[in-house]
Amino acid sequence: MKRFSEQLHKKSLLIRMKAVEKDELRARVAAFMEYHPLAATSQTVVRKAPVLPPFRVIRIPALYIRAGIGAFMMLLIVGVPALAEKSVPGDILYPIKVQVTEEIRSSLNRDPYQKVAWETTRLERRITEARQLAKAGKLTPEVQASVLEAVQAQKEVTVNQIDSLRTTDAEGASLAQLTYATMLDVQSSVLKADDSASTTAGKSTVALADAIDASLVEVQSKDDSAAVSVERLQAQLEQETTRAYELLQNIGQIATEQEHKDIERRLSDVDHKIEMATKDTTNDLESRQTELRSAWSDIQKLISFMTDIDVRGALAIETLVPVVPTDSERLTLIVQHTATASNNLDRVEKGIDVVKNPAMLAKITLSIPHSYELLKQASTSIAANDIDSAEAAATEVLDLTTSMLALATFPEITVTTPIATGTAATTTAVTASTTVTGTSTTSTATATDTISVE
Amino acid sequence: MKGHQTTNTMGTHEASFLKAFEDYSDALFRHATVRISDRERAIDLVHDTFTKVWTYVRNGHDIESYRPFLYKVLNNLIIDEYRKQKEASLDALLERDGVDEGSFEELRESNVEALAATIDGKQALDLIATLPDVYREVLILRFVDGLGPREISVLIEETENVVSVRIHRGLKQLRDIIEGATNEREANRLRAQ
Numbered sequence: 001m002k003r004f005s006e007q008l009h010k011k012s013l014l015i016r017m018k019a020v021e022k023d024e025l026r027a028r029v030a031a032f033m034e035y036h037p038l039a040a041t042s043q044t045v046v047r048k049a050p051v052l053p054p055f056r057v058i059r060i061p062a063l064y065i066r067a068g069i070g071a072f073m074m075l076l077i078v079g080v081p082a083l084a085e086k087s088v089p090g091d092i093l094y095p096i097k098v099q100v101t102e103e104i105r106s107s108l109n110r111d112p113y114q115k116v117a118w119e120t121t122r123l124e125r126r127i128t129e130a131r132q133l134a135k136a137g138k139l140t141p142e143v144q145a146s147v148l149e150a151v152q153a154q155k156e157v158t159v160n161q162i163d164s165l166r167t168t169d170a171e172g173a174s175l176a177q178l179t180y181a182t183m184l185d186v187q188s189s190v191l192k193a194d195d196s197a198s199t200t201a202g203k204s205t206v207a208l209a210d211a212i213d214a215s216l217v218e219v220q221s222k223d224d225s226a227a228v229s230v231e232r233l234q235a236q237l238e239q240e241t242t243r244a245y246e247l248l249q250n251i252g253q254i255a256t257e258q259e260h261k262d263i264e265r266r267l268s269d270v271d272h273k274i275e276m277a278t279k280d281t282t283n284d285l286e287s288r289q290t291e292l293r294s295a296w297s298d299i300q301k302l303i304s305f306m307t308d309i310d311v312r313g314a315l316a317i318e319t320l321v322p323v324v325p326t327d328s329e330r331l332t333l334i335v336q337h338t339a340t341a342s343n344n345l346d347r348v349e350k351g352i353d354v355v356k357n358p359a360m361l362a363k364i365t366l367s368i369p370h371s372y373e374l375l376k377q378a379s380t381s382i383a384a385n386d387i388d389s390a391e392a393a394a395t396e397v398l399d400l401t402t403s404m405l406a407l408a409t410f411p412e413i414t415v416t417t418p419i420a421t422g423t424a425a426t427t428t429a430v431t432a433s434t435t436v437t438g439t440s441t442t443s444t445a446t447a448t449d450t451i452s453v454e
Numbered sequence: 455m456k457g458h459q460t461t462n463t464m465g466t467h468e469a470s471f472l473k474a475f476e477d478y479s480d481a482l483f484r485h486a487t488v489r490i491s492d493r494e495r496a497i498d499l500v501h502d503t504f505t506k507v508w509t510y511v512r513n514g515h516d517i518e519s520y521r522p523f524l525y526k527v528l529n530n531l532i533i534d535e536y537r538k539q540k541e542a543s544l545d546a547l548l549e550r551d552g553v554d555e556g557s558f559e560e561l562r563e564s565n566v567e568a569l570a571a572t573i574d575g576k577q578a579l580d581l582i583a584t585l586p587d588v589y590r591e592v593l594i595l596r597f598v599d600g601l602g603p604r605e606i607s608v609l610i611e612e613t614e615n616v617v618s619v620r621i622h623r624g625l626k627q628l629r630d631i632i633e634g635a636t637n638e639r640e641a642n643r644l645r646a647q
Binding site: 005012017022 | 467
């Protein structure tokens with residue numbers, strides 16, 4: 001057994017790896033150990049708390065950095081000015097609005113007239129900001145003083161720009177001045193309307209309104225709008241009316257239907273004024289210029305009304321730009337006035353017995369023939385297509401008869417007066433109805449009630 | 455201080471493992487070479503043995519004695535190798551499955567020694583590869599690697615009796631093979647004369 005074992009073992013010892021093979025095997029096993037190191041968690045000892053490095057380097061691709069810088073620049077160029085637009089004095093972004101955004105826009109205007117127009121707009125913006133502060137109750141005396149100072153400074157810039165423009169473009173300067181005056185007028189009206197609602201400290205805009213009124217008086221005192229030719233006025237009005245119609249389309253979503261109609265009506269009035277001043281060359285030049293300047297003022301006010309929500313909130317459009325009745329509307333009104341005056345006269349004649357005071361009786365007795373005279377004059381003027389005279393006579397007779405009725409308590413009667421008005425081609429029936437109590441008498445219109453208008 | 459303990463513990467594990475490599479890699483290679491008769495493949499199996507044992511250590515297990523553990527892993531790998539190569543003959547499988555508890559004669563160590571004394575050890579190593587693996591396995595473990603029956607029983611997960619019976623029968627087969635080979639050579643020599 002021993003011999004067998006020894007022999008077998010001895011011979012087996014001859015089976016062995018070469019040194020190279022063993023080295024290679026050792027290297028393979030060592031590599032395996034290196035790539036599969038002992039896990040620290042498998043140890044029973046407590047691990048040391050991890051020590052964080054003092055800083056960490058984060059690698060960001062250059063593309064992301066460039067995109068980030070681009071986005072930041074876009075935010076800086078577009079976002080900040082957009083936010084600054086809504087700022088008011090005292091806000092952090094307000095200097096950006098006044099000293100950066102507005103200055104850039106100012107420098108972009110190459111046309112001197114446009115430059116003045118922009119300075120006027122800037123003044124308007126300062127006044128609007130003051131209104132916003134007043135609404136928020138932040139227009140303290142200190143703030144108001146600084147706002148007044150800013151308004152005054154902007155006003156001086158605007159006036160200087162107008163004076164500068166006058167040396168190269170007198171007509172443009174006159175137009176700019178007219179626009180400036182219109183803007184002051186509108187803003188003054190709005191400030192007064194705002195202030196009438198509040199006397200609370202921090203909300204009063206009286207001082208600002210007074211300053212603007214003073215500026216308005218100053219501007220109006222050196223009115224040279226006559227220097228603007230009809231042609232220049234027409235050309236500028238063409239641009240402004242186009243702008244106004246575009247604005248009307250744009251505010252279609254936010255304006256009420258009634259506001260839309262009201263603005264359309266005023267724009268139609270402006271068109272009518274321009275048409276009359278352009279076509280009616282029989283009038284003297286000054287009348288035409290006056291008509292066009294009126295149209296210019298109206299269109300500026302309408303633009304303010306459409307672009308400034310505060311103006312819309314504070315002022316009725318009728319206050320800002322009263323409706324200009326057409327000839328047809330004026331005729332209808334004349335007929336109504338004369339019909340009412342006739343009825344009043346009828347009541348006075350039938351109830352004259354109630355007047356006991358001799359002085360009053362004498363006064364009424366003298367006025368009745370004059371009233372008939374005025375009614376006749378109105379009818380004649382209408383027939384002659386002299387609407388102005390007819391309007392004056394109708395208004396006077398209505399006032400006169402209304403005064404007579406006020407002198408005593410005349411019996412009241414119910415009168416239904418069919419009145420026909422119209423052109424040569426059509427006749428429109430207008431019914432003037434007066435509800436009267438205490439009597440069942442019905443009076444038919446006199447000869448003046450039925451009027452044919454050419 | 456605790457950090458040092460961690461490092462020291464890790465170093466101890468690595469040192470023990472590397473020492474086991476130096477101590478047993480040759481023996482394992484020898485065992486594998488005799489078992490599968492493929493030198494290159496034997497090196498690979500030894501490599502796989504050490505990597506598997508290292509993974510076992512990495513998983514947090516402690517190994518008290520590397521020698522039996524390494525042999526156990528290598529033995530399993532060799533069995534897997536047989537399965538892959540499908541070299542196990544039907545006879546070998548029958549031998550593996552059909553080994554009984556053995557006779558009293560087969561279980562006596564003195565009889566094993568007596569039997570071994572009749573075998574030429576010089577020829578045995580070359581002819582041992584012709585034995586079925588169940589016998590080859592225990593004979594190599596017993597006479598090449600020098601393990602006792604108890605160690606072998608633990609290693610191959612059989613009882614000591616089974617190990618002894620296999621050794622006895624393996625030796626008898628080996629002796630028959632050697633004698634057969636010797637007789638054949640003698641016959642050839644006589645024919646040649």
